[in-house]
Amino acid sequence: MAGISRRDFVKLLGTGGAMSALGLTGCETVPKSKAAPRVVVVGGGFGGATCAKYLRIYDPSINVTLIEQNTSFFTCPGSNWVLAGLRKMEDLSQNYSALSSKHGVNVLHGKVTAIDPAKRTVTLSNGKSVEYDRLVLSPGIDFRWNAIEGYDEAASQVIPHAWKAGPQTVLLHKQLQAMQDGGTVIVCPPPMPFRCPPGPPERVSMIAHYLKKEKPRSKILILDAKEGFSKQDLFMDAWNELYPGMIEWVPGSKGGLVKRVDPKTNTVYTNDGMTSHKGDVINIIPPQRAGEIATASGLTNKEGWCPVNQHTFESLMAPGVYVIGDSSSAGALPKSGHTANNIAKMTAASIAAQFRGVKIPLPSIVNTCYSLVGPEYGISIAAVYRLDEKGELVGIKGAGGVSPRTAGSMQRTLEARFAQGWYSGITADTFS
Amino acid sequence: MRKLITLNKAAYCAAAGVAALLSAVAIQAQEISRASIIASTCYTCHGTYGISPGTIPSIGDLSAERMSNMLKEFRSGQRVSTVMGRHASGYTDDEIAEVSQYFSNLQKRGK
Numbered sequence: 001m002a003g004i005s006r007r008d009f010v011k012l013l014g015t016g017g018a019m020s021a022l023g024l025t026g027c028e029t030v031p032k033s034k035a036a037p038r039v040v041v042v043g044g045g046f047g048g049a050t051c052a053k054y055l056r057i058y059d060p061s062i063n064v065t066l067i068e069q070n071t072s073f074f075t076c077p078g079s080n081w082v083l084a085g086l087r088k089m090e091d092l093s094q095n096y097s098a099l100s101s102k103h104g105v106n107v108l109h110g111k112v113t114a115i116d117p118a119k120r121t122v123t124l125s126n127g128k129s130v131e132y133d134r135l136v137l138s139p140g141i142d143f144r145w146n147a148i149e150g151y152d153e154a155a156s157q158v159i160p161h162a163w164k165a166g167p168q169t170v171l172l173h174k175q176l177q178a179m180q181d182g183g184t185v186i187v188c189p190p191p192m193p194f195r196c197p198p199g200p201p202e203r204v205s206m207i208a209h210y211l212k213k214e215k216p217r218s219k220i221l222i223l224d225a226k227e228g229f230s231k232q233d234l235f236m237d238a239w240n241e242l243y244p245g246m247i248e249w250v251p252g253s254k255g256g257l258v259k260r261v262d263p264k265t266n267t268v269y270t271n272d273g274m275t276s277h278k279g280d281v282i283n284i285i286p287p288q289r290a291g292e293i294a295t296a297s298g299l300t301n302k303e304g305w306c307p308v309n310q311h312t313f314e315s316l317m318a319p320g321v322y323v324i325g326d327s328s329s330a331g332a333l334p335k336s337g338h339t340a341n342n343i344a345k346m347t348a349a350s351i352a353a354q355f356r357g358v359k360i361p362l363p364s365i366v367n368t369c370y371s372l373v374g375p376e377y378g379i380s381i382a383a384v385y386r387l388d389e390k391g392e393l394v395g396i397k398g399a400g401g402v403s404p405r406t407a408g409s410m411q412r413t414l415e416a417r418f419a420q421g422w423y424s425g426i427t428a429d430t431f432s
Numbered sequence: 433m434r435k436l437i438t439l440n441k442a443a444y445c446a447a448a449g450v451a452a453l454l455s456a457v458a459i460q461a462q463e464i465s466r467a468s469i470i471a472s473t474c475y476t477c478h479g480t481y482g483i484s485p486g487t488i489p490s491i492g493d494l495s496a497e498r499m500s501n502m503l504k505e506f507r508s509g510q511r512v513s514t515v516m517g518r519h520a521s522g523y524t525d526d527e528i529a530e531v532s533q534y535f536s537n538l539q540k541r542g543k
């Protein structure tokens with residue numbers, strides 16, 4: 001017994017080899033040669049990191065490899081708060097050390113360039129390949145460059161999207177800080193479906209908070225591709241209360257739809273290119289699609305998202321491959337970190353149940369999206385999703401909904417605190 | 433790691449004993465059930481196993497009875513909440529009983 005430290009032991013379990021059968025079968029029946037089932041998870045964001053952790057929680061005999069291209073992860077949640085000066089970039093940084101040391105996940109840093117569902121392998125950019133018995137993909141989103149004429153990856157270095165947190169968030173933040181008082185900030189949200197529907201109005205709120213404090217003569221113009229937005233009444237009430245006269249919202253049909261962008265002159269064109277708006281700072285949130293690896297692997301439908309069996313989250317395009325998080329298209333589920341985290345746990349249960357030969361329980365998925373409108377002013381939208389008779393995930397009637405429009409300042413303050421508590425909870429549940 | 437793989441059967445058993453003492457749950461496969469799925473959705477806000485790292489209350493230490501009473505009170509509106517009423521309305525009495533029992537079983541296993 002002496003000589004086996006807890007650390008060694010955890011490491012040993014991390015191999016998922018014969019030892020890991022101990023928990024299930026006891027000492028007498030340790031199979032010497034039975035190979036542990038192998039699950040490869042691609043993408044260490046809210047979906048992938050959670051799935052890797054919960055596969056190991058559900059069944060430590062599973063050998064789990066998480067492949068993520070970056071060594072640290074900046075969360076999108078909280079990135080709007082950075083623009084308001086309420087958080088620093090380093091507060092958003094998460095890493096993979098607990099997944100490997102505490103949960104025995106093999107963390108591999110690299111970029112997956114191809115998957116082969118027939119041979120059950122994934123290939124990395126360094127040419128190495130990794131075999132799997134089940135593959136989980138959670139690569140997040142990618143952008144439809146040039147869907148808005150002139151808005152490509154190069155243009156995003158001048159006009160940031162800041163819809164993947166990191167250098168893009170820093171760029172937008174710097175531009176806001178450099179802007180003169182009295183300037184115009186233009187924010188252009190995309191059509192549905194996209195990552196985090198309440199994200200754009202939260203961003204506008206956080207920019208407004210900063211401007212009110214530092215540059216109160218400035219304005220924000222929202223040129224929206226849509227006709228309405230998430231928690232609209234709540235946001236608009238709060239804007240009138242906190243930032244009166246500062247924010248103008250233009251819906252798609254009234255001239256909000258952006259057709260073209262010119263990064264050289266910082267101008268966006270609407271009304272089929274007939275009307276121009278010059279901004280001092282412009283934030284284009286481009287139309288979106290499933291992460292590149294999912295698209296390149298032929299897992300997407302014609303809308304650009306990955307259809308899945310909404311009970312198990314197995315791809316309808318490739319057996320043995322599961323697509324979770326923003327890339328997946330699953331009934332009424334919104335693309336949020338919260339649902340990505342919940343889908344990930346359901347998928348972990350679904351895969352572990354199959355290895356164990358037990359019935360896969362029906363899914364229960366929850367969403368809660370908090371938005372900060374001001375530092376002490378929070379609002380939320382919530383839902384509980386179940387499978388209907390057609391096998392589609394739908395919101396349970398009578399549950400969920402948005403914060404009451406008539407709520408007093410007490411609820412707004414509490415929800416602002418819970419928004420921050422939510423951040424602590426989900427990041428711990430995902431990464432530690 | 434490689435060294436340990438060559439351990440003999442006695443060492444396997446010894447190792448199992450150590451692990452059982454150190455962390456009874458860590459090496460055990462966990463129940464996969466409707467209750468485990470529902471409980472895992474609570475963890476997103478309330479922390480893994482209901483132990484909250486932030487401003488949202490911990491729920492991991494509630495007794496089954498207290499948890500199920502609270503959820504039913506949230507659901508009926510008898511207990512005032514910000515968001516829990518909207519969540520609790522999504523669950524039946526049976527689901528509430530099962531998930532409350534699941535949390536209390538976790539406590540017994542030392543989580």
Ligand SMILES: Cc1cc2nc3c(=O)[nH]c(=O)nc-3n(C[C@H](O)[C@H](O)[C@H](O)COP(=O)(O)OP(=O)(O)OC[C@H]3O[C@@H](n4cnc5c(N)ncnc54)[C@H](O)[C@@H]3O)c2cc1C
Nearest residue numbers: 043045046047069076077112139140196325326336337338
């Ligand atoms: C401004 C903003 C605010 C938001 N706020 C909230 C909020 O308050 N609440 C909420 O619930 N959600 C929020 N979201 C949404 C949330 O960020 C996403 O829904 C969530 O990140 C989706 O998780 P995912 O696992 O699908 O993708 P991601 O979290 O983006 O993870 C994808 C990972 O895959 C990696 N990857 C991709 N391709 C490869 C490859 N080929 N090889 C290796 N690695 C790869 C990426 O590097 C990345 O780490 C917000 C989003 C934005 C933009």
